[in-house]
Amino acid sequence: MKVLAISGSLRARSSNGALLEAAVLLAPEGMSVTLYDGVGRLPHFNPDLEAGVLPDEVAGFRAAVNAADALLISSPEYARGIPGSFKNALDWLVGDTEFAGKPVAVWTASARAKAGPAALLLVLTTMSGAVVDEASVTVDLMSGGWTAERIAADDAKAACLRAALENLAAALA
Numbered sequence: 001m002k003v004l005a006i007s008g009s010l011r012a013r014s015s016n017g018a019l020l021e022a023a024v025l026l027a028p029e030g031m032s033v034t035l036y037d038g039v040g041r042l043p044h045f046n047p048d049l050e051a052g053v054l055p056d057e058v059a060g061f062r063a064a065v066n067a068a069d070a071l072l073i074s075s076p077e078y079a080r081g082i083p084g085s086f087k088n089a090l091d092w093l094v095g096d097t098e099f100a101g102k103p104v105a106v107w108t109a110s111a112r113a114k115a116g117p118a119a120l121l122l123v124l125t126t127m128s129g130a131v132v133d134e135a136s137v138t139v140d141l142m143s144g145g146w147t148a149e150r151i152a153a154d155d156a157k158a159a160c161l162r163a164a165l166e167n168l169a170a171a172l173a
C-alpha cells in the first residue's frame with residue numbers, strides 16, 4: 001500500500017518532517033511511505049486557476065494524492081491554527097473529487113499543540129477525509145534535535161510510530 005506523507009512545516013529541520021522521515025524508516029512490510037515536498041511550491045489557491053488548465057505543481061500534487069492509498073500528515077500549530085502554506089495545499093484538494101473518503105493519519109510533533117490539531121481535524125473532516133484515529137498519534141519532539149534516525153532508534157517513539165503505521169495498514173486492509 002502506498003502512503004503519501006505531507007508535512008505542514010516548510011522548515012528544513014522540521015520536527016514534523018523528521019516524524020514523517022521516520023515513518024519511511026519504520027513502515028511495515030507491504031507499506032511504502034513517500035514524502036511530498038512540494039507544499040512550498042504550490043501557487044496561492046484561487047478558484048479561477050482551478051477552472052482552467054491546472055498549474056503543473058497542482059496537477060502533480062493531486063496526482064500524488066490520488067495515487068496514494070492513504071495520506072500521513074504531520075503539522076505544527078501556528079498561532080493556534082494551521083500554517084498558512086499548508087492550509088493553502090489543503091484548499092487545492094477541496095475541489096479534488098478523489099480526496100473524499102481518503103484515509104488520513106494525523107501526527108503531531110508537539111504535545112502542547114491543541115488548537116492547531118483540532119483545526120486541522122475540522123478541516124480534514126469537512127473535506128470528507130477519513131481520519132483514522134487509531135493511526136493518529138502525538139510524539140513530542142519539542143526537546144529539539146530529533147532526526148529520523150534518532151526517532152527510529154528511540155524505543156518508545158519508534159514503537160508508537162510503528163503501531164500507528166500498523167493500525168493504518170489494518171484500516172486499509
Ligand SMILES: Cc1cc2nc3c(=O)[nH]c(=O)nc-3n(C[C@H](O)[C@H](O)[C@H](O)COP(=O)(O)O)c2cc1C
Binds near residue numbers: 016076078081
Ligand atoms: C509562527 C509560529 C507560530 C507558532 N504558534 C504556536 C502556537 O500557537 N501554539 C503552539 O503550541 N506552538 C506554536 N508554535 C510552535 C510550533 O508549533 C512548534 O515549534 C512546531 O513543533 C514546529 O514544527 P516544525 O519543527 O515541524 O517546524 C509556533 C511557531 C511559529 C514559527
